[in-house]
Amino acid sequence: MARLVVVSNRVSIPDPTGKGSAGGLAVALREAFQGQDGLWFGWSGKVSAHPSAEPRMIDKGHVRYALMDLTATDRREYYSGFANRALWPVMHYRIGLSEFSRADYAGYLRVNRTFAGALARLIRPDDLIWVHDYHLIPLAAELRALGLANRIGYFRHIPWPAPEVVGTLPGSQDLLRAITDYDLVGVQTARDADNLRRGILQEFDAAQRTADVIALDGRQARVKGFPIAIDMSGFEQAAPRPATHRLLKQTVASLGSRSLIIGVDRLDYSKGIPERMEAFERFLISNPDQRGRVTYLQIAPTSRSEVPEYAALSRTVSETLGRINGAHGEPGWVPIHYVTSAYPRSVLAGLYRIARVGLVTPMRDGMNLVAKEYVAAQDPEDPGVLVLSKFAGAAEQLGGALIVNPNDKFEVAEAINAALHMDQAERIARWQRMMDLLRRYDIAWWTNAFLKELAGQRKTSKARRPAPV
Structure with a gap:
């Protein structure tokens, strides 16, 4: 059985005391790990002056947790800056609150590139990779640039707005192109899926192969709604x-x-x-x-x-x-x-x-x-x-x-x-x-539906690197 590799901005390690309150993503992904070996990779939540290029590994049963620290500059530019002061407000239709900084965008791409480099060294050829949310849009493109041909899925927990809204954000064209380096892109609703597909078709010389599948530069990405559920x-x-x-x-x-x-x-x-x-x-x-x-x-x-x-x-x-x-x-x-x-x-x-x-x-x-x-x-x-x-x-x-x-x-x-x-x-x-x-349509349905669809996607060729800032 292929190993499941989950990548998210933050990693949720089980609390042995049972006192912790796991969020919706943590509950969902623990369901996904049931019955199979797995790796969960992401930011530790810690800031270090000189973080290691290699993740800190923690083993909990059949799941390994790979934790990366960030520098203070990384956190400011990647997380507080571009992800939460530029991307987040635009994706929630609050264009007037979006504060774009070219330095923050560079930091966002840099952290994704750093994560990809560290993650690639841990990946096995048959691993199934599942990336989560807006912090990590360019991650598949970075992994493809390093030669990974694994099936890579992306799930979007927040809305994907109409193309004219996304288009107000500098750098949005590069991010749209990077989305197509995923084999499967899951969003919450049919409306989000339609918005994303329309955005790709309007920005690029892309072709719509089927109702869900967009082809661009020799790659195909399936964009589909998978409404997340609860326990x-x-x-x-x-x-x-x-x-x-x-x-x-x-x-x-x-x-x-x-x-x-x-x-x-x-x-x-x-x-x-x-x-x-x-x-x-x-x-x-x-x-x-x-x-x-x-x-x-x-x-x-x-x-x-x-x-x-x-x-x-x-x-x-x-x-x-x-x-x-x-x-x-x-x-x-x-x-x-x-x-x-x-x-x-x-x-x-x-x-x-x-x-x-x-x-x-x-x-x-x-x-x-x-x-x-x-x-x-x-x-x-x-x-x-x-x-x-x-x-x-x-x-x-x-x-x-x-x-x-x-x-x-x-x-x-x-x-x-x-x-x-x-x-x-x-x-x-x-x-x-x-x-x-x-x-x-409970949490087991959601995880199984996404992973079954991703496992059925065909492996595709090496893809592009996001455009440099």
Whole structure:
């Protein structure tokens, strides 16, 4: 059996204490490694003045973890710079927030080239290579330039926007060309796949061989949607357990007869947290009888605090929170509870289960697994209602949700009210529709579907190196 080699920006090593909270990618890839030998390669998360050209190796069962350190300059240019200040905002349709630097772009290409050089020395001829996300778009091109003919797949966890949006980013043409050095390119939705294929066809003298396959310069890349899923059994089992965590017990005690509305997001401008708070405020204004009868809990762990746009967002959220609670709160009742800590799956599952409304309203999102987790955690006999942004990839699958435009706070407010007053029969019917789909297309389906497709791709010839800056 071919060995699976996973490459991602960060490597998630299993926590022997079991206390760690694995993210969606870590859960997915551990599923992919089940029953076969594997190698997981990527950044260690550490910064070193003189990092080794060889990765640090850690063995955990049948999986080896290969960890690369970065220099401070690498981290600033590759990660904080081009990946998160240029690529990320453009890919989420926030062109005005994109800050392109030629030095950052050079650092992005340099780190990908360094990773490729270190990884190539570990690769066996029959290895199947699976690269993840926007940090590593040029990696296949770098590996091809070193002579690797392995089958290489790429999965895109964030959106791929329309060609005219991607085209605003300097260097985007080189990145589009580099995409075609992968044998299989997986994206979250059919819309993302169409956007990417159109972008390649418009920028180059490429040919569309089939509905999914693009040919360019003697290579063929299949671009296809593979909507990422969740560990369904894990959430279904965790949700009904007795409340033992302090936050869960405090939440249950403080609610009393109030209904809970919950939002769980990493603090990011793509998630629309200030806009969501204002929509909840509009709900309170339009429905004064609900004051004191509902509580909105927003969990939003901070991230990328070194990036100026995220520091500004944190201030905006705090100001919005303070204004709304100050204007609408009453003695004994605070409208919005805001928490910036991260919590393990067992706690989140319990909170999802007691929440009457799951408020998932990103301005743009590749998939949004919180939407799926919320549905999976519900009580089958008395489920809550999911309010979901139409700009989340999950909206293509979760038709039982109340689908809203997150830019329209009146529409979101009306959906919150409808969710709170929806009768039990309709709530069960909507929930059952979504659960049937989530059980059919779970995390095992996602990993197996992608890897089966990749394993079936034909090996192709040596390809191009990304254009130098």
